[in-house]
Amino acid sequence: MGQANAQRRAPQLPTPPSGWPIASYPTYAEAQRAVDFLSDQQFPVQDVTIVGVDLMQVERVLGRLTWKKVIAGGIVSGIWLGVFFGLLLGIVTGGFLGPLIVGIIGGLIFGLISASVPYAATKGQRDFSSTMQLVAGRYDVLCDPKTAEQARDMLSRLSL
Template sequence: MTSPFQSGQAPDPLGAAAAGRRDVARLPTPPKGWPIGAYPTYAEAQRAVDYLSDQQFPVHQVTIVGVDLMQVERVTGRLTWPKVLGGGVLTGAWLGLFIGLVLGIFSENPAQALVTGLIAGVFFGLITSSVPYAMARGTRDFSSTMQLVAGRYDVLCDPQSAEQGRDLLAKLTL
């Protein structure tokens, strides 16, 4: 049995199919560069890069890096049966309306297709919202959104321009 690669060589992570392509997607790599600024929010880091751009700095050499990443779940409200069922009805009605409109284009009676789609959508919306909520049995009676945020945002720059970038950002904070 022969090996797909010679001894001492790693296999091609992109596969042989990508061998002839010029626009091959690269694997993620850690950012490179020297830190020229650190900011508590992304908006402030963005403002710093915008300032560098306004000063004719070569911003293509700059990278904003989120450090100390956290997954944050923000609770948006309490779930109750009326909210769950109401959301299911509305979601199902929109989907049913869309399906009814599409079917109405090809139907001899578009109004009937629209009403049928709407009723079926409401029915399936009720089912798909109430069954998971009932199965949770009160273990998760709230709605929320998830975000990935950083504890701080570093602005990195290529070494050849880092000193100039740092000097410009020092003027911004004065």
């Protein structure tokens, strides 16, 4: 009995998706729309899985970094952090102006250091800002074999 309880509490390990492919779409939005259509048709969507295939890590470059931009960004983020902590400290201590000024000054210094040191450490090897995304080349919709044919028939009536 104890072993059975331990197995129920154990976190589920990632497993590959199962089911029959019923449709394939170039974008996640289209795959999501297909599953939403099935749901609107009262189909048991708990039998459906959306699987991203041919995964790619995409880095989108936003712009060039300069010392001016790094310092300005550090100052702005530091001041916001300082305002937050200053107001929080003001709530605890009862006064607002003193803690707010201390928070802003401390945040400004922290923001400058936390932005400038990492940028200086790159020594010009990464003078751009970017965001990372994980995207798929296509999105397959899989369905439990017992209802896959019904789902495929329903999706054939969906015009994307």
